[in-house]
Amino acid sequence: MTALRREDFCCVAREGLGDPSARIVQAMFxxxxxxxxxxxxxxxxxxxxxxxxxxxxxxxxxxLRQRDATQQxxxxxxxxxxFDPQRGDWRQIYRAPEVSNGQGECYxxxxxxxxxxxxxxxxxxxxxxxxxxxxxxxxxxxxxxxxVAFVDIPHHxxxxxxxxxxxxxxxxxPLNGRLYTSPVGKLRGRGMLDDxxxxxxxxxxxxxxxxxxxxxxxxxxxxxxxxxxxxxxxVFAGALYAGTLNIQHGxxxxxxxxxxxxxxxxxxxxxxxxxxxxxxxxVTCMAAFRGALYIGSxxxxxxxxxxxxxxxxxxxxxxxxxxxxxELVVGESRPTPQGLKVAMSGLGAGFGDRFxxxxxxxxxxxxxxxxxxxxxxxxxxxxxxxxxxxxxxYKAALRDSQAxxxxxxxxxxxxxxxxxxxxxxxxxxxxxxxxxVRTLVSTPFGLFxxxxxxRGGFQVWRGAAASASSAGNGG
Amino acid sequence: xxxxxxxxxxRGRRQLIRGKSAxxxxxxLFILTCMRSYSSLVCGMLGQHPQLYGLLEVNxxxxxTVGGVVKLFRRIRPTSLNGxxxxxxxxxxxxxxxxxxxxxxxxxxxxxxxSTRRMFEHIAAAVAPRRLIxxxxxxxxxxxxxxxxxxxxxxxxxxxxxxxxxxxxxxIQQMVEETxxxxxxxxxxxxxxxxxxxxxxxxxxxxxxxxxPGQMMRIRGEDLLxxxxxxxxxxxxxxxxxxxxxxxxxxxxxxxxxxxxxxxSNAPFGSDPNYLKQPHYQPRPIAEARLDGLxxxxxxxxxxxxxxxxxxxxxxxxx
Numbered sequence: 001m002t003a004l005r006r007e008d009f010c011c012v013a014r015e016g017l018g019d020p021s022a023r024i025v026q027a028m029f030x031x032x033x034x035x036x037x038x039x040x041x042x043x044x045x046x047x048x049x050x051x052x053x054x055x056x057x058x059x060x061x062x063x064l065r066q067r068d069a070t071q072q073x074x075x076x077x078x079x080x081x082x083f084d085p086q087r088g089d090w091r092q093i094y095r096a097p098e099v100s101n102g103q104g105e106c107y108x109x110x111x112x113x114x115x116x117x118x119x120x121x122x123x124x125x126x127x128x129x130x131x132x133x134x135x136x137x138x139x140x141x142x143x144x145x146x147x148v149a150f151v152d153i154p155h156h157x158x159x160x161x162x163x164x165x166x167x168x169x170x171x172x173x174p175l176n177g178r179l180y181t182s183p184v185g186k187l188r189g190r191g192m193l194d195d196x197x198x199x200x201x202x203x204x205x206x207x208x209x210x211x212x213x214x215x216x217x218x219x220x221x222x223x224x225x226x227x228x229x230x231x232x233x234x235v236f237a238g239a240l241y242a243g244t245l246n247i248q249h250g251x252x253x254x255x256x257x258x259x260x261x262x263x264x265x266x267x268x269x270x271x272x273x274x275x276x277x278x279x280x281x282x283v284t285c286m287a288a289f290r291g292a293l294y295i296g297s298x299x300x301x302x303x304x305x306x307x308x309x310x311x312x313x314x315x316x317x318x319x320x321x322x323x324x325x326x327e328l329v330v331g332e333s334r335p336t337p338q339g340l341k342v343a344m345s346g347l348g349a350g351f352g353d354r355f356x357x358x359x360x361x362x363x364x365x366x367x368x369x370x371x372x373x374x375x376x377x378x379x380x381x382x383x384x385x386x387x388x389x390x391x392x393x394y395k396a397a398l399r400d401s402q403a404x405x406x407x408x409x410x411x412x413x414x415x416x417x418x419x420x421x422x423x424x425x426x427x428x429x430x431x432x433x434x435x436x437v438r439t440l441v442s443t444p445f446g447l448f449x450x451x452x453x454x455r456g457g458f459q460v461w462r463g464a465a466a467s468a469s470s471a472g473n474g475g
Numbered sequence: 476x477x478x479x480x481x482x483x484x485x486r487g488r489r490q491l492i493r494g495k496s497a498x499x500x501x502x503x504l505f506i507l508t509c510m511r512s513y514s515s516l517v518c519g520m521l522g523q524h525p526q527l528y529g530l531l532e533v534n535x536x537x538x539x540t541v542g543g544v545v546k547l548f549r550r551i552r553p554t555s556l557n558g559x560x561x562x563x564x565x566x567x568x569x570x571x572x573x574x575x576x577x578x579x580x581x582x583x584x585x586x587x588x589x590s591t592r593r594m595f596e597h598i599a600a601a602v603a604p605r606r607l608i609x610x611x612x613x614x615x616x617x618x619x620x621x622x623x624x625x626x627x628x629x630x631x632x633x634x635x636x637x638x639x640x641x642x643x644x645x646x647i648q649q650m651v652e653e654t655x656x657x658x659x660x661x662x663x664x665x666x667x668x669x670x671x672x673x674x675x676x677x678x679x680x681x682x683x684x685x686x687x688p689g690q691m692m693r694i695r696g697e698d699l700l701x702x703x704x705x706x707x708x709x710x711x712x713x714x715x716x717x718x719x720x721x722x723x724x725x726x727x728x729x730x731x732x733x734x735x736x737x738x739x740s741n742a743p744f745g746s747d748p749n750y751l752k753q754p755h756y757q758p759r760p761i762a763e764a765r766l767d768g769l770x771x772x773x774x775x776x777x778x779x780x781x782x783x784x785x786x787x788x789x790x791x792x793x794x
Binding site for chain 1: 618681684687688689692693694698699702705706709710712713789790791792794
C-alpha cells in the first residue's frame with residue numbers, strides 16, 4: 001500500500017494532445033496494456049444550444065452563429081486515444097466520422113466520448129464498448145475486439161421510439177453478463193444546461209449488445225418525476241446502484257439485485273441528497289472501497305437564478321453499506337431521518353474548502369481511495385450581486401478568492417475512508433486553465449487522472465510510486 | 476419557585492466567586508432562526524432536558540454593554556427587555572412577580588457597565604451545570620450580533636432552525652397586525668416579512684461559513700416537530716448530553732419551564748405570546764407549504780416570493 005504523493009505525479013498528456021479545444025477527459029479506462037482516453041469538444045452550435053433554441057433567440061441567435069463562423073469555432077468531434085505507458089506514446093484510434101447535413105455543411109458525427117467499459121457477454125466475443133454522444137440524433141455505441149478498430153453496433157434506440165431524444169449515455173455498467181446504461185442529455189429544445197437531463201431517465205439492460213437488444217428495467221425516473229436523469233451506474237456488493245439528478249429535492253440513489261423478471265425491483269436507499277436537500281442535487285461519482293460504496297455529490301449548475309448563484313456550495317461525500325445504512329464522510333453534519341450524521345473525516349463540505357465543488361471522480365489504487373475534485377471558481381455564478389445581504393467581509397472574501405484564483409483542482413486520498421489527506425490542492429500547480437479531475441483510473445502502471453479545463457486542452461497525469469515511475473511518461 | 480433553582484443560582488454564584496468562567500465549563504446552545512419559526516417551543520422543549528436550561532429572549536447580543544442594550548431597547552421597544560428582566564427575577568429572586576421584576580431593575584442598575592458577555596457568564600454560572608439555551612431572533616438580524624455571539628462563545632453549539640417562508644411571513648404579518656390593532660399603530664404597512672426571513676437566513680448561512688464542521692446543525696422545524704422522538708435524541712447526541720427515555724419525556728413538556736407562561740404586568744413577554752399562553756407541545760401534522768403562488772401577506776415589492784428568497788428556501792429544503 002503505497003500512497004501517492006504530489007511528487008509522484010507527472011503529466012503524460014497536455015494541451016488536448018494537440019487540440020486545445022478538447023478540454024475534458026470524459027471517459028477513461030484500462031484494457032490490455034493500454035490506457036484509453038475519450039474526449040471531445042463543443043457541440044455543433046454556439047453555447048451548446050440547439051438549432052431550434054438559437055432560432056428562438058432571433059437576431060441574437062443569428063449574431064452568435066455569425067460570430068461562431070467568423071472565429072472558425074468548428075467542433076472537433078469525439079476522439080479516442082490510447083496510451084502505451086511502457087513506450088510512452090499516444091495513438092489516436094478513433095475519430096468521429098464526418099457527416100453532411102445535405103446542404104453542404106459537414107460536421108463530426110459524434111460530439112464526445114462519455115462512457116466506456118470492458119464487457120463480455122455470454123454470446124458475443126466481448127471487447128471494449130464506448131458510448132459516443134451525438135451531434136444530432138441518437139448516440140452511437142461502438143465496439144472493438146482488438147482494442148484498436150472500433151465499429152458501430154446497433155442499439156435500436158434502446159427500444160424507445162425512433163424519434164426519442166437520446167443524444168448521449170454516461171454510464172456503461174456490466175454485471176452478471178449483462179450491460180446497463182441510461183441516456184442523458186437533450187438535443188431538441190436544448191438549452192445551455194441540458195447535458196445532464198433526459199426525457200428518458202430509465203435504466204436499460206442488454207445481454208446481447210451486438211444485436212442491440214436493449215430493454216427497460218426500471219420505471220421512468222423510478223416513478224418520481226423530479227428525477228431528471230440517471231447519471232451514475234455502479235456495481236457494489238452484487239447489486240446495481242443508480243444515482244439521479246434531482247434539482248428540486250436533492251439526489252437519490254436506488255439499488256436492485258437484478259433478480260427476477262424485468263423491470264427489476266428497485267429500492268430507494270438515499271433521498272433528498274442524503275438529507276442535505278437540493279444543495280446536493282446530483283450524484284457525481286460512486287466507487288466501492290473497503291466494503292462501502294462512496295458517493296460524491298454536488299450542486300448541479302443551474303444557470304441564471306439557480307441555486308448556484310447562492311454559493312459557492314461545496315460538495316459532499318457519503319458512504320453506503322450493503323445493508324443500506326450510510327455515513328457522512330465529508331460534508332455538513334446534520335440530523336436526518338436515519339439519525340445524526342456527523343462528518344466522520346472532520347472535514348466539512350468541499351473537504352473544508354468552500355470553493356471545492358465536490359468529488360467528480362473516485363478510484364481505488366493500491367489500497368488507497370483517491371477523490372478528484374472540481375473547483376467552483378472557474379464559474380463565477382456565485383459572486384454576490386448588489387442586492388446580496390451577505391456581510392461585506394464575506395463578499396470581500398469571495399471576490400478576493402476569485403481574484404486570486406490561479407487555476408487548479410484538489411486531489412485527496414485515504415487509506416481507511418475516514419482520514420483524508422490532500423495530494424494536491426492546486427492541480428499540481430501546472431496550468432491555470434485546468435479546474436478539475438474528471439476521471440481517475442487505476443492501472444498496473446499507476447493511477448491516471450484526466451482533467452477538465454476551461455481552455456488550452458485537457459491533461460492526463462500519471463501517478464506512480466518511485467519504483468514504478470521509470471516507465472515512459474510520454475507527453 | 477422550586478428550591479432547586481435557588482440552589483442552582485447559589486452554586487453558580489459560588490462558581491463565579493471562585494473565578495471559574497461558566498461558559499468554559501458548558502458551552503451554550505444558540506438557536507439561530509427567523510422570528511416565528513418555532514423557536515419558542517423548541518427552546519422550551521430542549522430547555523427541559525435536565526442538562527439544559529432554556530432562556531427567554533434576553534437580547535443581550537444587541538450591544539457590548541448591559542447599559543447600551545437597556546438604553547437601546549428602552550428607546551425603540553421596551554418589551555424586548557422583558558426576557559432579561561424575567562430571567563434575572565427568576566434566577567436572583569426565585570420568582571417572576573411584579574416585585575421581583577422591580578427588584579431585577581434595581582439589580583441591573585449598578586451593573587449597567589457590565590459587558591453583555593459578563594452578564595451572559597453570570598447567567599450561565601447561575602444555571603450551571605445546566606447548559607444555557609438562548610434563542611433571541613434578534614441575534615441573527617445583523618452580522619455584528621452573530622459575530623459578537625461567536626466572540627463571546629467560540630465553543631458554543633449553533634442550531635439553525637428553519638421554517639418555510641410562507642407560514643413564517645404570514646405569522647409575522649399577523650403578529651404585527653394584532654399589535655397595531657391593540658396599540659393603534661400602523662407598523663404593518665411598512666412591514667417586509669419576506670425581507671426579514673431572507674435576511675435572517677442569509678446572515679445565518681453567512682455565519683455558518685466561518686464555523687468548523689459540526690459546530691452548527693441545521694434542522695427544519697417542520698421535520699423536528701413532526702418527529703420529535705426521531706430528532707430530539709439526535710440533538711442530544713450532537714450536544715453530547717444524556718439521551719434516555721426520561722430525558723426525551725422531559726423535553727415533551729415545555730410547559731414545566733418557569734418561563735412557559737406570561738410574565739407579570741411589568742414584564743409580560745420575553746417570548747412568543749402565543750407560546751407563553753399555550754406552552755404545551757401537541758403533536759400535530761404540519762401542512763406542507765409551497766413557494767409558488769401569490770403571497771397572502773403584505774409585501775412592499777411583489778406578489779410572489781422573490782428569486783433570492785426562493786433559492787435560499789430551496790437550499791434549506793423547501794419547495
